[in-house]
Amino acid sequence: MDSVILGLRAQDFHESLKNTSAFGPKDVHYKKTLLIGKAAVLAMHLRGLLYIKDYTQLEYAAASLGISSLELPIVLGELEEVAFISIARSGSVIRRVEIRVPEFRSGYKELGDRLKDLNPSEIEIASLMALAKLYSGPAEKDKLLRSIGLDSTQLSIMVDVMESGLLLATQVVEGQPLIYTPLAVDGNPSIYLEWAQKFPSEVAVIMQLLKEHQGMPLSDPSMTNRSAIGAAIDTGVLMPVEINGATGVQSFVFAPHGGLSQEEYIILDKARAILGCVRYGQNFSSGRPIKYPKLILERLRDRKRFKKGHPDLMSQYGLLVEKFIGHPIDVGNGMWNFEVDDTDENMKALNVALEMLEHGDAPSAKIDIEAQKALLNPSGYQGPLPTRMKLSKGIKSSPKTRAEIINQMGKLMRGVVLDD
């Protein structure tokens, strides 16, 4: 399994399970995946900082990301292992955490490689592979579970844990139980599953295509000759972004992305609008097309506006005005510039757009602005406010999983040493 995918999916596990209650099978069988997932989410929040002197400040920020102060040293140890941080110590006291999270590459490869080095359990590997597969579309439940190669107890554990974190869901469509991941569904799962049932051979190809090229123009030959695309748009499985620019109206399609809160979905919506506008300039500009879309997005994030005006900018970026991302500036002679409003939400949306452009995923949509603020604030934390109260969700276990818990507890009581 590709290391980048492994790192990204490990982060999904942590993000999805962080608000679930303590549960033996989750904590025993997924500890390495969750550890790397926690490391990934912390690294994402630390990126761009040079050092943190106040360890308590870091503990507060980490807590709001689902990393307890007891877990933090172990998570930092993993980040040190992949050289994303360096810790200055005086004996056992941490004086400073120095941050070296890469900025020119995503860093998920190193984290995925590290997870491989940790020798994850069979259940972890199977779960990560299943999740990665389900990102490409739903599957027949029995067929998928049979192909995984776990025994029935292990399968129960996997399904229970993944279902509790909404990493996995099952729905019967036309009498057939289908398994899918809500993380790959934008809207109503029933419609998504019906669509997938109708176009079984095309779904995986389309999802892969959209992941590899987020913001694909609908008029692209790879899209136009697929009947499944039209059906997906008609039913709301895919929700294209429409841009009315200098050369006419064009639509851009994105891979569905679920598992987000309302606030996070707003960020994703903005990111898609931003990337749609840039794709327009790349493919349908009236003048010279955009050659380096990444640089355009970085420029908007870092400098908040384009280097120089262009007559197309007013119409091409109109959608971003509607979404309160920025406003046009008349620079004279029929030329327009566009200025991004410097808000946390807009900056986060630009980072998400950059990630979607680079590796198709949008892990930054999950960036906790409060946690990041706690880290960026040089005067330290403001109190326990950043650690927002979250209700932990109980995990519903199946009879088989319960039997396994009782079995393991029995062994413990009899003095049998538990193997990893």
Add this chain to the structure above:
Amino acid sequence: MTRAPDQDLSLKLRFRKLLFLQGYWSPIEVELSFYENLGTVMKRRSLTDLDVLGIKYDNLLIPFSIVGDCKSGKNVSDINRLFWLRGIKDFFGADQAYFIHSTIRSHARGVAPKLGISVMDEEALLTSEKILQVDKSPLPLEDEKFYTSVVNLWGINLVKGQKPDEKQLELKNVYSYLSYSYWYIEQHRNLFNLIEHFTKIATLFDENDKRYVLLAYTGLERFIHSLLEISVFVTSQGGTNILRDTRSYIYGGPLSLKEKESFFKLLRNLTHSNEQLDPPYLQDIIELLVRMIKNPMGSSDILRHISAIYAWCVYLGNDTLLPLCESGENTAAIVLARDAAQTFARLTGIKETIYSKILNL
């Protein structure tokens, strides 16, 4: 570093300390050479040497440099030295030049401004030392004993008539590169050259041998200096495309980069290999550069920190570093110094424990 102490040494060291206290990293006795192509070999011809060189970067990563000529003897023609110094100033593209002589004759004072040179006699030097409170700085930069011990640790020091062995020859190449070629070749070539030179001798380094510790610190200083020069270029281009501008700089400009890329394309076609222009470690360098460019308050002062750590911690054996400026410790500079030390060690294969004094800060 390669020459024995001379009668002007005291003045050079005092001027170096003055520069240091004003934020300059200041190598002394920089040798200027010329390399002549003699067919199969390149022969080095010594041109002249510069007493004190001061290099500083401000918080916007704009560079400033000063050249200083120090003379203590009576039989010195001030006018000759001033014209010579003007040439040196132009050669280095320095912003300022200082002529330091115990006494300065009046006609020299009259000519100096026309040549863009500042003059400093003993009295002016003492006044400057008082203003900058040189006596309150405990760093032994003006201490001749410290200087002499460093000089004695530099080079392979063969007895006359003794032939160097293979290991000594390899080391000699590196000493020669640091002493002469580094200041002669185009600055953009230095980063890769430095890494290659140190990679070749990486296995020889011994953290318990003071000679190797000095060599490792000198290598690190030059590594940081090369990175700062890249940062200056990248920042001057707007600082938004660090990868493109770094490649453009280290390969000698956009045209030269294009030529090199074409050469490698041809090489791949001819040899069916996958040889790439960029060395695999370039990605690590870019990441470090990003941190330096984004934290100019720290990166602009790393060089001085390395010099201070060598003098205060390595030479004098202290475990903590005194703040180099009145506003207190520059943590960002220390963090970036540790970062650079670990990166340089990783890229060259030198054991990072040789930088233990930096890594313990």
